[in-house]
Amino acid sequence: MKKLMLGNQAVARGLYEAGCRFVSSYPGTPSTEITEQAALYDEIYAEWAPNEKVAAESAVGASLAGARSFCAMKHVGFNVAADPLFTASYTGVNGGLVVCVADDPGMHSSQNEQDSRHYAIAAKLPMVEPSDSRECRDFVKAAYEISERFDTPAVLRTCTRVAHSQCLVELHARDEQALKPYERNPQKYVAAPANAVKRHVEVEKRMEALRTFAETTELNRVEMGDTAIGFVTSGTCYLYVKEAFPEASVLKLGLVNPLPVKRIADFAAKVERLIVVEELDGVIEEHLRRNGIRVDGGKDLFGYLGELSQNKIRVALGAALPAYKAYDETVPGRPPVMCPGCPHRGLFTVLSKLKLTVLGDIGCYTLGSGAPLNAVDSVLCMGASIGMAHGYTKMLGEEAAQHTVAVIGDSTFMHSGITGVVNLAYNKSIATVLVLDNSITGMTGHQQAEPHHGPDAAERAHLSY
């Protein structure tokens, strides 16, 4: 049976088919639907954690228990989960462990545009990158095989266009995986210096083995066509390349860390111009340059900002663009606004009238920064309002503190605001904190991802689908 599936839905399908038993995540666009969809399968235990660090640690624990386990997060979520994941790279896994990180080039719903491939490189973790829903399903399975074969967490990188596009996916049966017996092995699982020193040796051996694997895996493939231009690309960019230059030769990379060398060099030797097409940073391009492989075009053509598209590739390579007519008057923008009747609205109207200094946070209430409320002075990352209010008022004193508030939502408070409050108490702060408790994670589509109330992901999903 074939079904039209969202990329995220297909990741969940991949989890089901791969025999995954445990999912713990914290919501974040564009990764959220994976966990909601995984919760619909009775065979998978799925839950929301209070933040990405706890989610990752829970998944590591489930892996230790012998289960194929998983967690999903948006790109900035990896910043929060990085601590356990960098060391889980050393301890390795028992049951396969796959971590999905969803990038957001173009910042459709994010505060920055960080490129998560750097994390895979820095943490020495294998990373696969699907380009559509069918590959989302297939690459989840491939990631579990890599994870267990190379004794490592494996990372699945998606982006907004992959996560939120739909294409037809053939459904397969579940490949049930028995729990792998847990055997006590402190040398492996206790990351104390004496053990970790030895584990680092294993990590480097593993990277060597993965580099060899990268030369032959079917995750990377060559499509030879016209040899005037050869594209090296991955993920959604592969689809833009095929749309713009259907006849050209393409090396499509599905394993984006580690990258092959010989395979790319062989491909480069067969084409006249070698063009690297990747969104955000020049990770593939730098790899080629470092390994002495000629690059005839890359970041010099495409830049580092936002999403690419078929037209951007056409323009960069001097191909003709489809003709079009633009409306010749300025069209007023239509920025998102808080819903009518949103409880945050009244608060921000008051904050705006009182002209307070508002150290904001991330959630629907970030919209209080836009016109006509214009009520927010700063927004950094989840939980930052409280820490910033502390530092700000410590420096400017009581008079300023009377006109300053930190504003944070309930899910964000549970995520990473609490430790900020502990700090306020310990360091005798004079800051004021407003917790906007609407009993929901509004921003990402109303998950009950707050441990202080409400049903878990599984119950929610059954309620809402």
Added chain:
Amino acid sequence: MTTSIMIVGVGGQGTLLASKLLGNVLIAQGYDVKLSEVHGMSQRGGSVVTYVKYGDKVYSPIVDQGEADYILSFEILESARWISYLKEGGVLLTNTQKTWPMPVITGAMEYPEGIVEKLSAMADVQAVDALKLAEQAGSPKAVNVVLIGVLSRRMDIPEEAWLKAIEETVPAKFLELNKKAFRLGREA
């Protein structure tokens, strides 16, 4: 050959159901289909766009400037915003409904006048008061199905296929209402 359709509107107008319905019709016709939409922030009353592409083999999930065969627009300002995505010879099917965006509400900008006339000079345009037809069908919420009806007349797919997809996509208790909305759109 790939055919590209864009569905544009304002967050909360029901564009997602329209794209789902369209996707179901196209799959039943045996096409390769890709759908792409951005979830998240924009759904809070922002400008939203969904791409629907079909053919023997579809690569890119997005539609770029000058590539759309059809633009199905739920709001007239959005038609002006996205018209550059229409290919030469493409068709714009637009609702005449106006929803003021924040810069107009706050008085920072004015809602442009005469958009339909201007657009009609630029391209093949059919403007329909879909809200009126939806209300006639029984609910203002059926604007999306009215507009699908408008689009259906332009596409080479039998009416039964559309009705079947509506049956599969909308809840049973709203089926008659939606069928009526579809027909009103198709005859508009």
